Every structure is written in structure tokens, then in C-alpha cells.
Amino acid sequence: MRAGYMRRLAAGIYNYLPLMQRVIDKISTIVREEMNASGAVEILMPVIHPAELWQKSGRWETQGKELMRFKDRHKHDLVLGPTHEEVVTSLVAGELKSYKQLPLNLYQIQTKFRDEIRPRFGLMRGREFIMKDAYSFDTDDEAHKIAYRKMVDAYYKVFDRCGLPTKKVESDTGAMGGKAAHEFMVLIDTDGGECTILSCDTCDYAANIEKAEFREIEPPEQDKELKPIEVVATPNATTIEDVTAFLNLPSHRLAKTLLYIANKKPVAAIIRGDRQINEIKLGNHLGCLEVELADNETVERLTKAPVGFAGPVGLEIPIIVDPEVAVLTNFVTGANKGDAHNLNVNLDRDFKATAVVDIKNAPDGEGCPRCDGRLGASQGIEVGNTFSLGTKYSASLGGKYLDANGKEKPYIMGSYGIGVTRTAQAAIEKYHDEKGVIWPQAIAPYQIILSPLNLSKDLQRETAEKFYSELTEAGYEVLYDDRPERAGVKLNDADLIGIPLRIAIGDKSLANGKVELKLRSEKEFEAVEIAEVGQKIEEFLARAI
RNA sequence: CGGGGUGUGGCGCAGUCCGGUUAGCGCACCUGCUUUGGGAGCAGGAUGUCGGAGGUUCAAAUCCUCUCACCCCGACCA
Numbered sequence: 001m002r003a004g005y006m007r008r009l010a011a012g013i014y015n016y017l018p019l020m021q022r023v024i025d026k027i028s029t030i031v032r033e034e035m036n037a038s039g040a041v042e043i044l045m046p047v048i049h050p051a052e053l054w055q056k057s058g059r060w061e062t063q064g065k066e067l068m069r070f071k072d073r074h075k076h077d078l079v080l081g082p083t084h085e086e087v088v089t090s091l092v093a094g095e096l097k098s099y100k101q102l103p104l105n106l107y108q109i110q111t112k113f114r115d116e117i118r119p120r121f122g123l124m125r126g127r128e129f130i131m132k133d134a135y136s137f138d139t140d141d142e143a144h145k146i147a148y149r150k151m152v153d154a155y156y157k158v159f160d161r162c163g164l165p166t167k168k169v170e171s172d173t174g175a176m177g178g179k180a181a182h183e184f185m186v187l188i189d190t191d192g193g194e195c196t197i198l199s200c201d202t203c204d205y206a207a208n209i210e211k212a213e214f215r216e217i218e219p220p221e222q223d224k225e226l227k228p229i230e231v232v233a234t235p236n237a238t239t240i241e242d243v244t245a246f247l248n249l250p251s252h253r254l255a256k257t258l259l260y261i262a263n264k265k266p267v268a269a270i271i272r273g274d275r276q277i278n279e280i281k282l283g284n285h286l287g288c289l290e291v292e293l294a295d296n297e298t299v300e301r302l303t304k305a306p307v308g309f310a311g312p313v314g315l316e317i318p319i320i321v322d323p324e325v326a327v328l329t330n331f332v333t334g335a336n337k338g339d340a341h342n343l344n345v346n347l348d349r350d351f352k353a354t355a356v357v358d359i360k361n362a363p364d365g366e367g368c369p370r371c372d373g374r375l376g377a378s379q380g381i382e383v384g385n386t387f388s389l390g391t392k393y394s395a396s397l398g399g400k401y402l403d404a405n406g407k408e409k410p411y412i413m414g415s416y417g418i419g420v421t422r423t424a425q426a427a428i429e430k431y432h433d434e435k436g437v438i439w440p441q442a443i444a445p446y447q448i449i450l451s452p453l454n455l456s457k458d459l460q461r462e463t464a465e466k467f468y469s470e471l472t473e474a475g476y477e478v479l480y481d482d483r484p485e486r487a488g489v490k491l492n493d494a495d496l497i498g499i500p501l502r503i504a505i506g507d508k509s510l511a512n513g514k515v516e517l518k519l520r521s522e523k524e525f526e527a528v529e530i531a532e533v534g535q536k537i538e539e540f541l542a543r544a545i
Numbered sequence: 546c547g548g549g550g551u552g553u554g555g556c557g558c559a560g561u562c563c564g565g566u567u568a569g570c571g572c573a574c575c576u577g578c579u580u581u582g583g584g585a586g587c588a589g590g591a592u593g594u595c596g597g598a599g600g601u602u603c604a605a606a607u608c609c610u611c612u613c614a615c616c617c618c619g620a621c622c623a
Binding site for chain 1: 580581582583584585614615616620621622623
């Protein structure tokens, strides 16, 4: 980053320079305070994990290539920890034997590793990042709910204190497993978000697009009577746009057939032409973590037609149909023949569905699944997540306690993450202008930047030095720009690094016994009598984000 | 994983097609003088295994082979 906060060392791996280190420290402190207040206890676990733990939980396989693996000199498989469910469970399994020792919540703040397929967006998706991870252990679901609630409350407080109001949304559990999950999203107006969320305009339903459901919708206006199937020539029309244009039909009267490879077997997914496939929903239905679009060769082998003309009629592989398609009549599909489509296709009469399940992204503007409201899409950055894990890890890693009746039971667990470096990045993304960053004061590296505009003038230098010692004495964090640079350089740099309050000391105001206070978030400065600066600082900072 | 691209002082680039003096330029850096309220001017100076290995050649940043690293796009198209 240009402002001197960090430097890239390798793809997705960064050095944090002094300013960023202070920001990380501020965020960590807030996180620590709120975690401690919620009753969680800080520990520190190793970065390197033995592969056995990951093999026991099954994530050695399911985490796939994202897991950083290596071997030591004895050829033992080791892992650089991306998260610590396995380690914490095995730790607690050795310590906790009685229900009297529960509930328990352990957390740590530490560097994590994920070998992202494609690191990008700086700290958004790095291969190495700092995360706070907490793990709760409870006797039963009721107790777990209380622990979960506490974490959620603590998360709202953490992000509010950081100046980043968040929205809690439902999310997919992914490779983490377990029962339910939420993500904490910072909403971004511009297009800086890394994922799309849908939220209801009436109730508090909100979900990641990976997970979002919506109310069943009415089928579009269409024929009541089933017409016989008809093959039409559609030369070179391989995309939905081509076919709608060629046949002069709306795209929602078309059904697109996508061929996937799931667990090494082909499967067809059929959704309306105007919808987008949701591979996570499809994968969840099929019971696998990753589904992959079939390559062109496979498509041609299965459909006996070039890519672009796939259809369900005559396909001899499992066919998953989206409910929106199931209610269509006389729709259009590929004909499994080059340059041809089928008209008037109907489910059940012309082909059988292996399953009818929701496998599409929830479209913008559709009905909320919980109330009469409408869903709207917005961009967000995920800064925290919470998972109800059930007994997935405790059962596989021997995490058991004795209950009041002397019976052995696995703990009910939860896992809770806050991306510390990503929170910093989210703040930058949310609060910046063309000149640079505008930090919320709670996580700014310094509260005040002191900028004497010409250090070669004795009066300016002496005034600045006096301010620096007095303000520091008074408990403010002050960055003193004592570089012998020109005024323009210093003022631009001050804007760039985004310290909330700037005190400029220059001849113009100093001649009247004044210095200039300016908030980074505001346009105008105010010349203030030197004697009144202390009081004015309070007023200014109270106004800042 | 597929496609494209780039590696040359600290940073950004030119030179490569068509091999041939001492490998240039801008910014940054150092010294001096002037300047000093929104990214200063002049003068002088330092800085390079041309990503790496091998090869062709009298001669390689330049041609050939291999390799490494990084960046961008795609992998939500049927």
C-alpha cells in the first residue's frame, strides 16, 4: 500500500510496517477486551499441527489444497494451521473430564495460513493473515446457545467500537462442518465488497448469497396445456442470449442444463435461463464440498453434441432440477444435438428429475423467506464468523466429559473467528477518499498528527515540540511529522495516512497566536488560539468517526 | 488448473523484433546552494551477476532450450 502501511513480500504475504502494526494492535486490544468481558480466556496454540489431528477430523481431505502442508526431516506430515478446531479439541480433551468444568471458551489471536487458489485484494484474501479464533465447549445445545449468543453480542460490540457497524447474516458452513453459521459483514457502498449479501427490507433476515433462500415464486405466465416436443434448428446459438434472441422468447422460458462433475461422477443441473447456478447449494445437496463444471470433452461425450446444446431429454445421468424449472411448462432446452434446441419440454413427461432442490443464487428483489418483505442485494466484507459445530470435532477427536449421571458425552462446540487484518482492510475500504485513508479514531494508528509546515523556522519548530510533549503527556497518541519536507508534501502525506485530527503549525496562523485543527473527515480547518487547543481537541475528536 | 503477460540500479520503465562501443530515462537516494502553506529549482554524485541455469557465437539484456518468480484474466459459459 502506497501510504506506507504494508509491503508485499510474496503473493498474498505482507510485511506490516509501523503504522499498520499500530492498527493491528488497536484492533487486537478491542477484540481482547470484549472477549475477556464475555468470559472467554486467552491462550496461544501452535501454528504447526501434526497431520494426524487433521486426518482424524476428516479435514485432511476436505480442506483440499487450501491447507498448507509440509514434511519435517522425519518425513512426518505437518500442517500450518488455518484454524484450530482440531488442536483446541485435543487440548481440551486431555484437560476437561467433568461437566462441572463447563462451560468453557478459549481464544487466541494468531497468524493463520491458507493457501488460497488466487490471493487478491491485499488483506482480503491473503495466504497469511491474523485472526482471533475462539472455541466454546458446552454440555448441551441449550448451554451452547447461550455461549453462541454471548459471542454474537461480543462481536457486535467489537465491530461497533472499531467504527465498523456490521450486519449478521446467515451463511453456509462449508468445510467447517457443523450445523449453523453466521457471518458479520461490513456493508460497502462502492464495489469494494468481496461478497454479495441479501437482506430483507422488512424483517431482520439476511444471508450470504451462497446460502440465501427466498419465498417460492409464482410461475411466469405460460401455457396450461402441454404441447408435443419439437426440435428447432438454432445454428450457432450456444448461449442463453443467443437462443432468446433467435427464438424470440424471454430467458425465463428457457432452462439451462449445466453439467457438473461431483465426486468424480457427472450430474446435470437445470435452472431457469435467467438465473445463476449456486455451486455451494448444489454441492451441499450432493454431499460434496466441491463440484466442478465438466470440461468440454466430457460435455461432448455425455450429450453427444458440441458444448452449448445440452438438454435433459435423453441424458442418462442424475438430473437435479431447480423448483423454478419444475413449475415451468413447455420450456426450451438444448437438444443434445449440434445447432438444435427442444421446444415444449416438460418435466416428468419428457425426462425425470433425480431431485428437485434449490440450486440457484437468490435473485435480487425476490420475496423474503421469513416475511412479506423483499430481498435486496448489497456488497459486504466478511470480518467475523460464528459456527455451531455440534459434536463434529469432539466426537472425532475424543472430546468427552462425564455428566452428572457419570455418563460419557461429547462436548457441544462452537467456533468463532474475527479477521484482524481483514478488519483493518475493511475499514480502509469503507472509509477512504481520493486522497487516502480516513481511519475511525478507535483503530487509527495515532489520534493526532502534528505538522509543522516549515521546520527551518524556529518558532514553528519550538511550538511543535512543545505541543508534542504536552499532548503526549496528556495521553494522546501523536505522530510528529518532523521531516524537513515542504508543506505540500507533509499535508498530502497526512491526508494519505489518514490520522483523524491534524494540527498544522504554520506562519499564517502562528502570527496571530493560533494553530490549525482539521479533521481528516472534514474539509475545512479551524484556526485555534494556542491556549484553547486542549479543549478544542476534545470537541474535534468527539465529532470524528 | 487453463489463457495471457512481465522479469533490466530501491521503485517505474526504454532498449530485445534486426546480437556489435562505456546498458539508458524518470522518480527516489546522497552532497551543496537557493527555496519553504498543498507533492520546489539548479549543480554535482552513488547505485546494475539485465530473474536463474545451460547453449549458439569472435561477440548475448538481445537468438535457442530448460527453469524460477510475480502479475492479470478465466474456472457462475452451455
